[in-house]
Amino acid sequence: xxxxxxxxxxxxxxxxxxxxxxxxxxxxxxxxxxxxxxxxxxxxxxxxxxxxxxxxxxxxxxxxxxxxxxxxxxxxxxxxxxxxxxxxxxxxxxxxxxxxxxxxxxxxxxxxxxxxxxxxxxxxxxxxxxxxxxxxxxxxxxxxxxxxxxxxxxxxxxxxxxxxxxxxxxxxxxxxxxxx
Ligand SMILES: [Fe+2]
Numbered sequence: 001x002x003x004x005x006x007x008x009x010x011x012x013x014x015x016x017x018x019x020x021x022x023x024x025x026x027x028x029x030x031x032x033x034x035x036x037x038x039x040x041x042x043x044x045x046x047x048x049x050x051x052x053x054x055x056x057x058x059x060x061x062x063x064x065x066x067x068x069x070x071x072x073x074x075x076x077x078x079x080x081x082x083x084x085x086x087x088x089x090x091x092x093x094x095x096x097x098x099x100x101x102x103x104x105x106x107x108x109x110x111x112x113x114x115x116x117x118x119x120x121x122x123x124x125x126x127x128x129x130x131x132x133x134x135x136x137x138x139x140x141x142x143x144x145x146x147x148x149x150x151x152x153x154x155x156x157x158x159x160x161x162x163x164x165x166x167x168x169x170x171x172x173x174x175x176x177x178x179x180x
């Protein structure tokens with residue numbers, strides 16, 4: 001996504017003003033925080049998409065799907081603050097705006113006026129699966145730098161993401177193409 005870059009000097013000044021001491025070293029904290037910030041942006045986008053489908057659900061399974069997506073949205077939203085604050089604890093900066101989220105997120109928007117229920121579920125299966133893969137990448141980067149606090153947070157989120165994928169997959173299995 002196109003973006004205007006801040007001047008390097010402003011970035012340096014911000015980094016200095018917001019620095020938090022960490023024994024992990026600048027290279028490690030920068031690499032880990034870059035992953036954490038992408039994940040926090042993904043979580044924002046996945047939260048909005050899950051709520052979008054919660055709000056625009058239709059069909060005979062409305063109640064089940066509507067409630068499932070609400071439960072999942074709550075779980076996704078709860079990840080954002082710990083991910084962002086983990087970056088700050090490492091002495092790095094985190095998300096600042098909707099524009100920043102859009103630049104970092106790897107979750108595709110779905111602006112469609114109408115999405116059939118079965119398509120909603122399969123889209124979310126794929127998004128949650130991709131999110132899990134990105135959690136694993138971040139986990140590997142944190143593990144290489146011996147950041148056990150980050151790895152332990154991410155381990156819980158990997159489990160939760162796999163649970164969301166499981167529920168979405170099972171809920172979508174019996175549905176015909178329209179889900180009606
Ligand atoms: Fe709701």
